[in-house]
Amino acid sequence: MTAARVGIGGPVGCGKTALIEKLLPELAKHGIETAVITNDLVTDEDAERLRRGGQLPANRILAVQAGACPHTVIREDPTLNMAAADRLEETFPGLDLILIESGGDNLASTFSLDLVDWWMFVIDVGGGGDIPREKGPGVLQSDLLVVNKSDIAPHVDVDLALMLSEAQAVRAGRPVLATSCRREAGIAEIVAQLRREVLFS
Structure with a gap:
């Protein structure tokens, strides 16, 4: 039986790595054996951060250096990531x-379905409440849209309820979840989605 492959995309600074750090213990709590592949332009920075966190054995975290726009190795030619996943x-x-x-990429970033079975796109409240209205492919096409850093909404003059409502409207009913990694809000709900939609457990 092959492992399910789940993509996590989104703009620079939206909190993708922080989200993974919070997902790992929640996944482990349900007995889900997990590994991670990170993609950076020319460094292994995100992989090293996860390794330092110690929530997975270091050899379960692989780094892919894109050497070009990050979307190229998750969409146009995902073979580097496919090879890394096969190796794991x-x-x-x-x-x-x-x-x-x-x-970190822009709102047009999407995953090849040759690479992943399911993917989530992360945006953050700090990027502005109008992001859903921009209707980028990541916002529209992902299996799950994550609106991260929900706790800072009052501090950046964002109406979180309106942002979530607009996200749900443009996604025509596809799921939207608000998260706060700092407060660990929404993490269990993401894992519940993964268990139901991907792992069938």
């Missing part, structure tokens, strides 16, 4: 889930 599955045959984090 060969090394750890009991894996249930591989999280593939895109390097």
Whole structure:
């Protein structure tokens, strides 16, 4: 049985790596064996951050250096990520889930369905309440839209309820979740979505 592959994309600074840090213990609580692939332009910075966190064995976290726009290795030519995922599955045959984090990209970033079975797109309140109205492909096409940093909405003059309502409207009923990594809000709900939609557990 192969591991499910789930993409996590979104703009620079939206909190993708922080979200993974919060997801890992929640996944472990449900007995879900997980590995991670990070993508950065020319560094392994995100992978090193996750390794320092110690929530997974270091060899379960692989880094892919895109060497170009981050979307190229998750959409146009995802073979580097596919090879990394295959390597993880060969090394750890009991894996249930591989999280593939895109390097920070723009609202047009999407994942190839040759690479992932399901993908989420992360935006953050600090980027502005109008992001859903811009209708970027990531916002519209992802299986789950995550509106992160919900706790800072009052401090950046964003009406969170309106932002979520507009996100739900442009996504025509596809799921939208608000999260705050600092407060660990919404994390259990993401894992519930993964269990239901991807892992069927």
